[in-house]
Amino acid sequence: MSLLEKSRALSATVSRRATLLALLVVTALRSDAADGTGKLVREYDLKAAFLFNFTHFVEWPSEVFADTNAPIVIGILGDDPFGPVLDKIVEGETIRNRRLVIKRSQQIEDLKSCQVLFISKSEKGHIDQILSSLGDASIFTVGESEGFARHGGITNLFLQGNKVRFEINAQAAKRRGIKISAQLLALGTVVGPEAAKEID
């Protein structure tokens, strides 16, 4: 609970809570206090923040946007585990002058024009189908099941202790025309098709 303690200490000293990280912590505290299933709630709060943070360190080819003002669309496929937290995080934010829009759907067809696609645990059974249907479209795919990155997804979020970590398949991103910042690569665990085969 060191993070919690840290958050509590912070709540006393930091007055402005409208910023990203503060919001994240506040949300976590409230969820913690509300339903007692703190672990899950906190996990998705962090994952929501990750989802948003990825957009800082990822660049798409310009063709994916209709025009220079077109928003970055974050799609949620399957059951939404974030609730209003994600909406609150992206509200009012811009990345390289583009707004952020959340789009939720059970059908992959609805989300093919997204830039970031979160594939919920509920779609665990047919991930391969989803990925193959996307083909080489320039979509930064984020999953939360083991082997997601190894099997053609770009990023897979997982828990290590009480911290959220991620894997990145740089090859997959490259194939889809997406540039990932070296800083992001340095933070995540890089995996590739070769690595996937080894695991298989």
Add this chain to the structure above:
Amino acid sequence: MHWLQDMPIRWKVTLVILLTSTTTLLLACVAFVHYELVTSRQTMVRDLQVLADVLGQNSAAALQFDDQGAGENILLALQAKPHLIAACLYTKDGQRFATYAIRGMHPQFPSQPEVEGSHFISDRLVMFRPIHLDQKVIGTIYLQSNLDEFDDRLRSFTRIATLVVFGAMGVTMVISFWMQQLVSQPILRLANTAQVIRDNNDYSVRAEKQGRNEIGLLTDSFNQMLTQIQTQDGALRRAQNELEQRVRDRTAELTTANATLQVEVAERLRTGEALRESESRFRSLLDGVQDYAIFRLDSGGCVATWNAGAERIKGYTAEEIIGQHFSRFYTPEDLQGGKPGQELNIAITQGRCEVEGLRARKDGSRFWANVVITPLHDTAGNVTGFSKVTRDVTERRKAEEEKQKLTDVLRGRTTELEIANQELEAFSYSVSHDLRAPLRGLDGFSQALLEDYGDKVGSDGKKLLQRIRAGSQRMGQLIDDLLNLSRVSRGELRREPVDLSGLAGNVVDELRTSDPQRDVTLRISEGLKAEGDPRLLRVVLENLLGNAWKYTSRQPHATIEFGLHRDNGHSSFFVRDDGVGFDMQYVDKLFAPFQRLHGMTEFPGTGIGLATVQRVIHRHGGRIWVQAEVNKGATFHFTLS
């Protein structure tokens, strides 16, 4: 500062150049060091900023994804920069996120980030710099650097500056030593020249001119001064030689004079006795003089000697007057006018004072005195007294006054006479003029009567008419002569050279023409000349030669002479005839008008001619006189000045 004044010029010049250049260089170095200090600090801050920005940028993802391990890994890159002592990343909320410290250091990190900026703390540079992601602040980086790099730069720069300063000083010294020669060399040469001149007293040496600057000017002035000194020196030497020669000459003269003097002294001794004798004779002579007051005054004007003449004229005895001031001889009026002093002054300034004036006697009576005052000098030329000679000129004065009175009377009379004479002449002229008209009528009508009525008056009547005519003609002649006489008296007298011989020849020619049957021998001396009025002199010759012609008319053979007579250095012209002459006892009547020595029947004439002649001669300032004897002719002499 005496040592600076006494310093040789070449050192001074070198010192000036050295000081100037070193000061300039030092100032420049200080400026450059200062500049370097400021700029290197700025550079350091800039470099640190860049480093902070790079690190901040690199740690953005670590901060965003809350990965402290990644953050510390990034900070470890600072190991490559040994001057960075410590670094720290703070989250957006001011929490320490990751730290770094150089090995062996345990720095105190600020617990919270401060505002953006940098500052130097003793030997450290400390900086806070925000970390941005997409224009948003996501954290802060803190860096702490030591100043070793800066100190190194400063040290090496100071080292270089020192080297440059000393090197430049060395070069400057060489250059200034060489340059100072340009300035000091001409001065030193001038000084050497001056020393040579001083040591040898040779003013013919000249300094060599080196260029046209101030030193050149100084050299020129120095040379001009030398020329002047040379000239003056020469003049001085000549003057000295001359002086020596003169001293020698004078010494010789003095020797001679001395010898002469010795001879003279001996002679004086001999003559002294004679002089004393002569003086006593002179003294007794002076004392004996009765007509002159001769006495001496001392330099103050008091009477010192007195003679018998003085006693007689002024009435004082010698005992009474000696020692008294001489002003008592003057009248009160003269004393008031300061006469005595003035006369002594005139005597001193002009060497003599002669005056005439009234003086007082002892008894108060006055006499007219002629006074001569002469100053007496000693051998040095100082006035020691006066000699005074006074003469009683009262008698002479009276006679002069008398004579003056007479002269005045005479002058008055003369003026009156002259006026009367002028009136008379005017009268006679007008009378003569007015008389002629009725005479011409008388003669003319008588002639008409003879011609028209001659047969009616008979022979007696004719005779009477002829006598009337002769009478009136004679009267006409008389009037002509009178007019002539009055004419010679009037009018201005011209003086010019006149050829008397030629004039006499003309007159004689006319006489011969009027009386051609006469047998007359005429002797006219040639070359007789005189100064006078030619018209009047012709009148003189006409009358004198005419008279000679007339009074020789009875001679069957006559001789007439005109010439110059010399007698005892006096010369006079003369006209001589051998005619009837006259008795000298009537000579007084001869020159008076209307006086005749002969009857009209004997020799016709008016008796005015000689009066006219005498008038002309007198007007010329000459004299006329005559010598005659009955039947032996007459000789008229005249002079013209």
